[in-house]
Amino acid sequence: MTTVSILLLCWNHSAYLEQCIAALAAQDRDGVELLFLDNGSSDGSVDQAKALFDRHGLTATILCNAEPKGIAANLNLLLARSAGALVAPLSTDDWYEPGYVAAMRRQAAADPQAGWFACDGYLFFEDSGERAPIRSDDFRGGRVLDDLLDGKNPHNFVGCCYRREALEAVGGWDERLPIEDRDLFVRLAQRYPVSIVERRLVNYRRSSQAASADPAFMARGWAAYFAKHRDLFGPRLARQRAAALQGVAAVAVDRGELLLAARLIRAALLAAPASLPSWRTAAYLLRTMVSARRRSGGAGSAPP
Known part of the structure; x- marks a missing residue:
């Protein structure tokens, strides 16, 4: 069985942890490791996460930053501490749909050349409480470098799962860049195709307080x-x-x-x-x- 490391990054997400961790409890558990990194939260997120992992019968490695660090630095730290052949980063204000882990394992087995895997998903608008499908008509797998350089989004950027060997081959996340995801995809796309799971398996929270806003x-x-x-x-x-x-x-x-x-x-x-x-x-x-x-x-x- 292919091992999967889920890398959880938290910063003052106490209001969202129940939803995120309950969704993890609904995933396949065999061969899955959970790593939780708190990025200097001041809202009690660490204690709440520990209690929720215990309540749901989940084992997680808990890491804490004394001071907040950038997203890329945090993800590289989590990557270095993890061991799975597949690596799935997730911000703890987002959450998976049931079947995410199983679907990523199947896709990795079915497409051995792919360096990373993306799925369809939902946008959750925190300010209104509405949820809507992410538009996926133009998503496609394969070689997507030209699409990325043309400013297109060839796949959903949230909920991706990566082969560890692909991440390590491109040097992980670039800690010099504030926008770390598109840069990673550009570097991966120069070496590997991406493979698409055509199911809505992740929920991405949008808020007027987010860095992207x-x-x-x-x-x-x-x-x-x-x-x-x-x-x-x-x-x-x-x-x-x-x-x-x-x-x-x-x-x-x-x-x-x-x-x-x-x-x-x-x-x-x-x-x-x-x-x-x-x-x-x-x-x-x-x-x-x-x-x-x-x-x-x-x-x-x-x-x-």
Whole structure:
């Protein structure tokens, strides 16, 4: 039986641990090791996790950081402490559907050339409590490097399972990058195909407080990612950089961070002046600025 290491990363997730750990208890247990790393939580997550593992009859290795570290550093630590032939990282605010472990084992046996495995899943919107299927019409397996360099998402990024030998061959997660997942996929895709499990087996929690909702953080992450892979992108670099900046700028407008949005959309248009999405976001920014001025009593000097 192929051994599986589930790498659990927690940071102030006390409100979510019951859901995550109960879902782990519903998985196959034979040949599965659980490693739980608390990233300096201040909400009692460690004690709660220990109690929940005991309650559900699960054995887990508990690790604790005195101070928070980056996601990539934490995942590399968990990888080094684990032993499974298959490695499945999971943030403890997310959770698996029943059958995840069994499905990944079957897929690994059926596709021995693949370096990693992805599944379909659900988005759970914490602010509203709604759950929706992640759109998977364009997901595909095989060689996906060109898709990644074209800015596409050829598979669900949450709930992936990796062959240990593939992770080790590419050096694990890059601790210099704030956005660690897409960088890992680009490096894996240069060596291995990905294999898709066409079942919805993971739930990804979306929150307005998540790092991915922080436009300043995402802008820094994209800058580091494109700088690292500049040569690999080649002539696609300007277009993909503009697309990433445009997306982050739109989030900044949504959050009312208008000066940051203006800087980002300017950079996007300088990178790719003909980008229609960037011009649409620029128009969205201008409309929002006009509305803000009117609300603050500056209607007399605002453009029509």
